[in-house]
Amino acid sequence: MSGLPIYVQIHNQIKQEIAQGKWQVGQRIPAERLLADEFQVSRMTMRQAIQTLVEEGILYRKVGSGTYVASQKVQERMSGTTSxxxxxxxxxxxxxxxxxxxxxxxxxxxxxxxxxxxxxxxxxxxxxxxxxxxxxxxxxxxxxxxxxxxxxxxxxxxxxxxxxxxxxxxxxxxxxxxxxxxxxxxxxxxxxxxxxxxxxxxxxxxxxxxxxxxxxxxxxxxxxxxxxxxxxx
Missing domain, CATH: 3.40.1410.10 (Chorismate lyase-like)
Incomplete structure (x- = not known):
């Protein structure tokens, strides 16, 4: 049994499912309440998992619309590791x-x-x-x-x-x-x-x-x- 917190386990599974093509770039994922029911967890736990994916740039939110799979963005190199x-x-x-x-x-x-x-x-x-x-x-x-x-x-x-x-x-x-x-x-x-x-x-x-x-x-x-x-x- 995994020692990871439940929200981290959900985060990992959703990320893996996105990588495997369950949801495509630009596609809206199910509402948090539906995902919470699917994973049999509280809305708060599911919200924490989704928010972590948003912060990592894997998902993004549209106010009043839902949460979507993010597309890859143009990357610009910046040099240095100044603190x-x-x-x-x-x-x-x-x-x-x-x-x-x-x-x-x-x-x-x-x-x-x-x-x-x-x-x-x-x-x-x-x-x-x-x-x-x-x-x-x-x-x-x-x-x-x-x-x-x-x-x-x-x-x-x-x-x-x-x-x-x-x-x-x-x-x-x-x-x-x-x-x-x-x-x-x-x-x-x-x-x-x-x-x-x-x-x-x-x-x-x-x-x-x-x-x-x-x-x-x-x-x-x-x-x-x-x-x-x-x-x-």
Missing amino acids: FTDIMLAQGKKPASHVVSYHLALPTLSEKENLKLDDNMEILRMERIRLADKIPICFEITTVPWFLVKNLSREQITQSLYHALEQRGLKLGHAQQVVSAMSASEKVAELLRVKRGAAVLRLRQVTMLADGQPFEYVRTQYVGERFEFYLER
Whole structure:
């Protein structure tokens, strides 16, 4: 019997069914209440599974219409693995983080695939609000393999993970990044102090060590009016 939380098991099964073609790109999936009945779980559990898939870019919501299978979006390469802390300091702003949740868990299928983890390898998953001069800039869900950070303190990990790893002699490599647009959910809007449905920029990033080993999988939602990306060629 799987040791994963029920919502994670449902997340993994729906993702697998999408990959196998049960639902096509652009197709609306059944309503949460119907899926909850099908999986014999509460609406709250099903909503958590669906929301995780939305945050990963596998599904997307249309207000008043339903939830749909997302299409692949145009990907634009951005170079570098500069930390949020360094970006804010370079702009003369004071960075800070507010931890929403911080716990050990077994990985979801997406986390396992992106971090190239073996079965039953634990991960540390943390949710943070990142601030600049006390203003919320983004909501971030970060997943890292536990074996890489188990000797670091919570403060080191939550304040600046990159700096902590570099101090241990680990060199950072490149990052794979995907940026897309979405609307803020009720939870994210409240955390970032914006209206529900406000425009946010979603960044999904897998960061590597210099030897090519993935060490971080991040899903971040930036307030559109407070942050912008730029590319250097």
